[in-house]
Amino acid sequence: MSDLFLNDYAKEDVEKVPIRKGFGEGLKKAGEISEEVVALCADLTESTQMHLFKEAFPDRFFEVGVAEQNLVTVGSGLAAMGKIPFVSSYAAFSPGRNWEQIRTTIALNDRPVKIVGSHAGLYTGADGATHQMLEDIALMRVMPNMVVVIPGDSIEAQKATLALAKDSRPAYLRLAREATPVLTTEITPFEIGKAYLMREGGALSIISTGTMTYKALMAARQLANDGIEVDVLHVPTIKPLDAVAIIKTASKTGVVITIEEAQINGGLGGAVSELLAEHKPTHVFRMGMNDHFGESGTPEELFEQFGLSIKHIVLKAHAVLSELKKQ
Amino acid sequence: MPKKYSLIELEQLANSIRKDIITMLEHAGSGHSAGPLGLADIFTALYFDILRYDPKKPNWNERDIILLSNGHCIPVQYATMAEAGFFDKKELLTLRKFGARLQGHPERLRLPGLENTSGPLGSGLSQGIGMALGLRLSKMPHRYVYVVLGDGELDEGNVWEAAMLAPKYKLNNLIAIIDRNNIQIDGPTESVLPLENLKDKWEAFGWHVIEIDGNNIEAFIDAAAMAKAIVEKPVMIIAHTIPGKGVDFMEYDFHWHGKAPNHDEAVKALNELRTLGGKIRSEHE
Known part of the structure; x- marks a missing residue:
């Protein structure tokens, strides 16, 4: 489809970039666009690529430690005061461990917290079954009020991050660990809710x-x-x-x-x-x-x-x- | 902003709130009695002396924030809000009914003036931290965030994640209150999962701890004022309360944690509250 302006993804030396990297770059851009954007991480700042935001906006970054229940509930509180919090960890832990907190304090409470689950799926590789989150799509899509986004490459991840920062709904953003082929280009369209x-x-x-x-x-x-x-x-x-x-x-x-x-x-x-x-x-x-x-x-x-x-x-x-x- | 009330007026307001709690619970036919009765003095002090708010403008941008983390105690907040003019007292009789704004556990989106949705325990303190951080970022550190927690709620791991985080950010605009009434559903807190030494625990986590009689309105007002003077740490007020306070047959009895009075029990309780524990002659005698 020419109107999607896809990259030449089939070539042998197709560029490969981790999807989570696109998120990190998108978050930094979102931070430049709006000073209400804040970021919280649970001891995985570089791994979830939040270090780019942290370096640019140290006052708007909060390290909560290895405490995923606190991660999302502190996020809920920040959203209550008008902030747009992106909260990141590995998907196995968030939303894996803190699902009820997300349900009560974010979804039912309708706070626009963006839950970013990195290292989801089989691309998590060597870390094994404990860290390969496979149930997150099912967990998050049954939750009323929740938007669920799974970008196909790093460029789409960046666009999705920017779109979620402007969206007033709670959302889950699912990211993969390893470098994967870049399918789309800067001008490929992306809109929340569109296939x-x-x-x-x-x-x-x-x-x-x-x-x-x-x-x-x-x-x-x-x-x-x-x-x-x-x-x-x-x-x-x-x-x-x-x-x-x-x-x-x-x-x-x-x-x-x-x-x-x-x-x-x-x-x-x-x-x-x-x-x-x-x-x-x-x-x-x-x-x-x-x-x-x-x-x-x-x-x-x-x-x-x-x-x-x-x-x-x-x-x-x-x-x-x-x-x-x-x- | 509420006007300044005398201590006697505040005690009368607390008594009125207790009567409303009994009436609304009897009408609802289910709900929690002991905790809300025990918290009536603290909520009276908060809404009629301490908090900045405007019941006609619940989203007023200069208001203080009050979070009830143990959402099952919500009857005390509903009754206090009605007393404070957020809505008509008649609406208290809709508690737990279909279509009511007064849900069995509080839902922010249904009732203006509520700041959070709670019931599942252990998340309020963390939300308070987020709000305190948000107010600091928005350059409004003069607005305070008050979080009321139950003591049984402290069994939750989420609370201790929050306990570690608040001192890291020296959140001096966060004032937390533990309703230390020593009961939870399955029995006394110290036999379900021992919490003591509670003061040492919070101090060890980096909090400034004030311990008071939570049924003494004056003591609570003083503690809240003291809390605002502590600038390097978040403050935890451990408020020792009597569960079921004001109703003799409910006091100290953990069976009243999650139970509403039936009609006869409500009549008895209201009579006791009306006569201030028998100090005034009852019209029924």
Whole structure:
């Protein structure tokens, strides 16, 4: 889709940048734009890339220590006084450990705190299952008032951060650790609540979020070589979900594969299935983590192990299409 | 801003608030009795002597902030707010009813004048820290943040995360109050999960601690004034209160922590409050 101004992501030496880095740069910019933006961290300042903000605005940065319950509740208090707090830790701990505090003091209390969960998903790699947060999408999207955003690359992460700083709602921003390919460019559109059709075809719809959109696009290119053109819909906002875009692609192709590096139960796969079951009954195949935990390894080893590599997506698309032909 | 009341007037206001607590709880048919009755003197002192606010402009930009961290004690705040003119006293009878602004546990978005949503324990002190930091950033350090905590609530780990953080930032615009009434749902605090030595604990965490009789309005007003004079540390007022204070058959009894009086019990309690513990002749005798 030329009007999305995508990067030449398929080239061998595609630039790779950690998504969390885009967040760090976006937060610093947000701090320059509004002096109400403040940042809090739970002993992971550089790891979550908040050091850029801290260096630029030391008076507006608060280190709370390894205390994630305090992280979000102090954030709630700052928001009550008109501030726009970004509070960061690893996703396994925030929102993993402090979910009730987020529910009561931020969501029900309607305070515009931006909860930033870094090191989510399998890209957390060697740290192992304890740190590979896979349940966060499900946890956060069931919460009333909560916006859930999962950028696909570092540039989109920067745009998402700036958009969230201007948004008056509580939000969860999910970030990955390792460097991942840069898909978009400075002029690629991003809006909270919008999904973007990144490739058009008619055979089936691949709906992906976060880092998996790159893999989905690469798989789509291989499928094109086999003569199969597919839609690839990138969904950087899980909530509010872009129902129009999802129903449109599902209506066109009649079959959907969802892909995420998270639990498919309650995750993107769950969200898309719920929407389509009610509004446009469509066969949905969910790729992601199916009710199990991760383990230590390189991200590529883990994507291989859990069936989430580019090759697996291609095979899944072929299998789905041949199964449908049989029916 | 409230006018200045004499000590006798304040004690009469506290008594009136206690009667309203009994009436609203009886009408609601459920809720917590002991804590709100024990806190009536502190809330009277806060709303009728200490806090800066305007009931007609609940979002007034110069107001002090009061957070009730142990949200289950909300009947005392509702009754005090009604007394202070935030809303009509008749509305107290809607407590815990469908569609009411007076939810079973406080919800900020439903009732102007409430500063937070609470009930799940342990988060109020942290929110107070955030507010105190926010006021400092906004160059309004003259506005104070008061946080009321229950003692059973101190079992929560979140409280001690907050206890460590406030002294780091020398939050002298934060004044916390522990309602030390020694009871929680399952029994006396010291048998559920021992809290003592409470004063030593908070001092060890870097707080300035003032210990008072929390049912003595004058002592509480003095403690709050003293707290404002402490500039290098946040202040914790450990207020020893009698759970169920003012109603003889409720006092000290942990069974009244989470229970509302039935009609007969309410009549008995109101009669006792009306006669100030039998000091005045009852019309029922």
